[in-house]
Amino acid sequence: MKQEANSKPPIIQFKGIINQSFIAHVVDVIDDYVPLDLNSRSLHRKLLSISVELLQNIAHHGIYDTTDHTHGKFEIFESDDYFEVVASNRGTTKNCLRAKDAIAFGNSLTRSELIAHTHTRASLETDDSAGIGLFTILASCSNQVSCTCTESNNSMVIEMNCRLNKTANE
């Protein structure tokens, strides 16, 4: 998907440690880039939602190797028709399998069902915020999420790729 979106320069392209200050910077960039007017409010919120959920997930659950700062990656590309958000980090095999299972399940649900499912999970007492975040992402980008896991240096590199159509209500 990414190659198709590369017709314009990336809005953000980053490799390194993803922390709170970087997330705040990404939010500022999105605020500046996508205007909060009537026509683009939904698009703005969805791009913010996808980005924040991906980044906070990496910040909370990513595995950092202090000798290698190149594996935390976050990018936003734009084409005429859509935004594409790519994030990757090192994680456990278990997390990778969970993400793939959740995406497969989420892709079988409609947007309304995803919102309802997110609320159901959020109302549970368990502290599974990563799972809730993934369903929030799926609802925001109408199920256009893919996840790849690649083994590297005794851990997994998990890459999430989310496409957000610019057309309203898609």
Added chain:
Amino acid sequence: MNPLQLSPTNETPAILFDASLGLFKISGRSFPMDVQEFYNPLLRYFKTYLDVPQPKTILDLSLDYYNSTSMKVILSMISSLLKLHPAQTNFSIIWRYQADDDDMREVGEALSQQIGFPIQLIEI
């Protein structure tokens, strides 16, 4: 209990919790990195209030954007209200959304269905 008031930041919402009025307002954006650090003092205030609540409690939500962990906290507050008032007559929940903001209206409707309680959806 004195009112608890917080100004909004780019990541955290404006808060007005006033136990004397039974009013609990959350408005703006909510995606704190450490959701516990931000919301735990608010939840403590809310739970203390629920020990001796006013005859009517209002949870007034006006969110532009929230992350999934913030929604978890909001659902926890709603769950506490539902447990305290099983008859569901002594409190109201307001969900405000911008005019023509179909997404947030849809979320409010879904939330209402989820909790089985008629949330007031108010267009602003």
